Amino acid sequence: xxxxxxxxxxxxxxxxxxxxxxxxxxxxxxxxxxxxxxxxxxxxxxxxxxxxxxxxxxxxxxxxxxxxxxxxxxxxxxxxxxxxxxxxxxxxxxxxxxxxxxxxxxxxxxxxxxxxxxxxxxxxxxxxxxxxxxxxxxxxxxxxxxxxxxxxxxxxxxxxxxxxxxxxxxxxxxxxxxxxxxxxxxxxxxxxxxxxxxxxxxxxxxxxxxxxxxxxxxxxxxxxxxxxxxxxxxxxxxxxxxxxxxxxxxxxxxxxxxxxxxxxxxxxxxxxxxxxxxxxxxxxxxxxxxxxxxxxxxxxxxxxxxxxxxxxxxxxxxxxxxxxxxxxxxxxxxxxxxxxxxxxxxxxxxxxxxxxxxxxxxxxxxxxxxxxxxxxxxxxxxxxxxxxxxxxxxxxxxxxxxxxxx
Amino acid sequence: xxxxxxxxxxxxxxxxxxxxxxxxxxxxxxxxxxxxxxxxxxxxxxxxxxxxxxxxxxxxxxxxxxxxxxxxxxxxxxxxxxxxxxxxxxxxxxxxxxxxxxxxxxxxxxxxxxxxxxxxxxxxxxxxxxxxxxxx
Numbered sequence: 001x002x003x004x005x006x007x008x009x010x011x012x013x014x015x016x017x018x019x020x021x022x023x024x025x026x027x028x029x030x031x032x033x034x035x036x037x038x039x040x041x042x043x044x045x046x047x048x049x050x051x052x053x054x055x056x057x058x059x060x061x062x063x064x065x066x067x068x069x070x071x072x073x074x075x076x077x078x079x080x081x082x083x084x085x086x087x088x089x090x091x092x093x094x095x096x097x098x099x100x101x102x103x104x105x106x107x108x109x110x111x112x113x114x115x116x117x118x119x120x121x122x123x124x125x126x127x128x129x130x131x132x133x134x135x136x137x138x139x140x141x142x143x144x145x146x147x148x149x150x151x152x153x154x155x156x157x158x159x160x161x162x163x164x165x166x167x168x169x170x171x172x173x174x175x176x177x178x179x180x181x182x183x184x185x186x187x188x189x190x191x192x193x194x195x196x197x198x199x200x201x202x203x204x205x206x207x208x209x210x211x212x213x214x215x216x217x218x219x220x221x222x223x224x225x226x227x228x229x230x231x232x233x234x235x236x237x238x239x240x241x242x243x244x245x246x247x248x249x250x251x252x253x254x255x256x257x258x259x260x261x262x263x264x265x266x267x268x269x270x271x272x273x274x275x276x277x278x279x280x281x282x283x284x285x286x287x288x289x290x291x292x293x294x295x296x297x298x299x300x301x302x303x304x305x306x307x308x309x310x311x312x313x314x315x316x317x318x319x320x321x322x323x324x325x326x327x328x329x330x331x332x333x334x335x336x337x338x339x340x341x342x343x344x345x346x347x348x349x350x351x352x353x354x355x356x357x358x359x360x361x362x363x364x365x366x367x368x369x370x371x372x373x374x375x376x377x378x379x380x381x382x383x384x385x386x387x388x389x390x391x392x393x394x395x396x397x398x399x400x401x402x403x404x405x406x
Numbered sequence: 407x408x409x410x411x412x413x414x415x416x417x418x419x420x421x422x423x424x425x426x427x428x429x430x431x432x433x434x435x436x437x438x439x440x441x442x443x444x445x446x447x448x449x450x451x452x453x454x455x456x457x458x459x460x461x462x463x464x465x466x467x468x469x470x471x472x473x474x475x476x477x478x479x480x481x482x483x484x485x486x487x488x489x490x491x492x493x494x495x496x497x498x499x500x501x502x503x504x505x506x507x508x509x510x511x512x513x514x515x516x517x518x519x520x521x522x523x524x525x526x527x528x529x530x531x532x533x534x535x536x537x538x539x540x541x542x
Contacts, residue, residue: 115496162518163407165495173497 006046010039013058014131015209019103020059021066023166028128028156034066059099101216104129105168108213112180113164119143120151125184127152130191130209139392140191142358174221181217182230182286185210189234207241210234218273228277229286235270236293239263251398255302267297285320288313307336324353328362340369360391364399371406379406408450408519409499413487415512420457421486435507443491448502452489483512490519 017038021031038061042054051057111125122141126132134152138145158164169177189210214231221227243257252258274290292313299305314330327350335343347366356362367382383403391399422429443449461477461484477484489506493499496518503514 115500161520163409163493163495163499165497167497169497 006043009046009050009054010042010058011131012209013042013055014039015107015129016055016099016104017058017062018128018131019107020099021062022107022128023103024063025066025070026166027160029160030069031062031066034069035062037065038062056099102168103166104213105216105220106166108181108185109168109177110159110164110166112177112184114177114180115158115162115164116155118180118183120155121180122184122187123148123151124155126188126191129184129213130188132191136191139390140187142355178217178221178224178227182226185213185217186230186233188213189237207234207238211238223280225277225280225282226284226286228273228280229284229290232270232273232277233286233290233293235266235273236290236297239266239270239297245394249394249397250401251394254296257302259301262297270294271298283320285317288317288320292317305336307333311337324350324356325359328356328359328365332365335369340372344369344373358389360386360389360395360399363389364391364395364402367399367402367406371402376406407493407495407521409491409493409496410517410519411489411491411503411506412485412515412517413489413506413508413512414483414515415486415508416483417486417512418458418484420460421454432507439502439505439507442505443489443502448491448493448498450490450492452487454487455485458484486512 014035017035018031021034021038022028025031025034035058038058041061042058046054107128108125111128112121116124119141123137126137126140127134132140134149135145137143137152138148141148168174189207211231211234214227214234217227218231239262240254240257242263243259243261244252246252270290271294274287274294277287277290292310295306295310295313311330311333314326314333317326318330328347331343331346331350333343334346344366347362347369350356351362351366363382363386367379367386370376370379370382380403383399383406386399387396387403422432424430424433440449440452458477463474463476463478465472465474487508491499491502493502496516499516499518503509503516506514508514
């Protein structure tokens with residue numbers, strides 16, 4: 001079978017398989033090893049005969065590997081007594097085939113557990129749910145690879161040692177922990193749209209997975225406006241997916257996108273969900289984000305975009321979430337509403353934020369405003385700075401194009 | 407598994423006296439949470455500590471016993487008490503920690519205790535339903 005299809009099938013199966021293996025081992029490292037082994041088996045066997053249900057195949061295989069590993073560890077002397085205990089637990093003997101969606105949900109809540117700091121939660125989710133490698137996680141989190149590796153090691157250790165239970169929280173605690181899950185989900189989705197590594201700009205299966213998880217959450221919590229709004233946000237962003245890259249894999253700016261290529265079904269569903277969320281009368285940051293996405297997506301043309309409304313919505317959003325990335329986006333909206341000079345003032349004010357300074361997209365936005373102000377040498381320097389920060393391949397092509405024409 | 411709560415609230419000279427309003431309030435708060443812990447079979451042991459002026463630190467270096475007056479390290483917030491609990495997992499331990507009066511005035515550091523006992527323990531890795539009520 002085709003290498004790309006095989007890779008994608010394995011990628012789709014990673015999370016359910018890891019969740020299944022984790023459930024029996026209670027040890028993320030054991031579980032990851034078991035999934036790796038199962039993947040190696042899949043690469044050997046799937047070429048000749050693809051299983052009817054690849055996800056269930058990988059989960060079942062990984063679970064059995066994990067059980068074997070726990071049994072092996074259990075017979076070794078005292079040091080591995082945790083494995084010995086695990087092997088004697090009542091749930092251990094159960095070997096259900098296939099996948100359990102509750103396991104996947106439990107994995108999501110484990111990764112976004114408040115006992116981890118925010119940076120660890122995102123790294124862990126990208127690893128355990130997104131199936132990304134350390135290098136890819138470092139790229140999307142704008143962090144050195146070694147930092148990410150260290151965080152993952154510490155997180156695995158904390159899971160192993162601290163008795164973190166593999167269960168979705170009780171409904172009372174669910175709402176409180178929800179924002180952490182929504183934040184990490186959005187990051188997954190963003191990585192799907194702005195792939196920092198790999199050949200193309202888009203990694204649709206990652207975005208699709210984020211949407212699938214968001215749908216599951218929305219089904220479980222239909223009265224939580226922020227859950228509905230986040231699903232709306234993801235759908236409204238996805239609606240523009242096909243228009244965001246051209247046939248050569250190059251970024252197409254919002255202003256130049258062919259709006260006839262927007263997915264009208266996703267737009268409609270996103271708007272419906274947002275309306276439902278707003279009617280619940282409890283505003284929050286995801287509702288403002290979704291409202292901004294709706295403004296962009298539903299404008300009949302770039303010229304019709306209501307930039308004043310968008311910059312006002314960013315102002316509201318910042319009251320709920322003081323993320324410097326929103327401030328950078330507000331700068332772009334203000335530049336459209338009031339002119340490039342006003343936008344540049346805001347960008348320059350956030351430019352030295354430690355997280356943003358390493359974000360190539362911000363330097364590209366700044367270069368664009370400088371170019372529009374006729375400050376060509378400054379614009380070229382800003383494009384060069386963006387290139388130094390190792391942007392993804394599609395963004396690199398975009399910058400190269402502008403450097404050649406500026 | 408067992409969890410040790412290390413309680414810090416900046417009262418490094420010891421807990422307030424019971425006949426002060428502050429001490430009485432603290433006592434009431436503690437009694438309520440300890441009663442609940444006992445009722446649930448969670449509490450293993452607990453106790454307030456005297457002030458750090460009564461602390462003595464022992465080290466053995468090259469066979470020599472070195473005894474020093476005072477705590478092991480100078481900290482703004484020393485450990486002022488402890489609670490040892492037996493819980494089904496971290497989430498339950500964290501929920502109990504949040505009910506301890508020290509969590510309001512200072513902090514409760516939750517530390518899992520390594521289980522060195524040889525026998526098996528019956529901790530099931532059950533999955534709770536997201537909408538159900540079986541697990542916390």
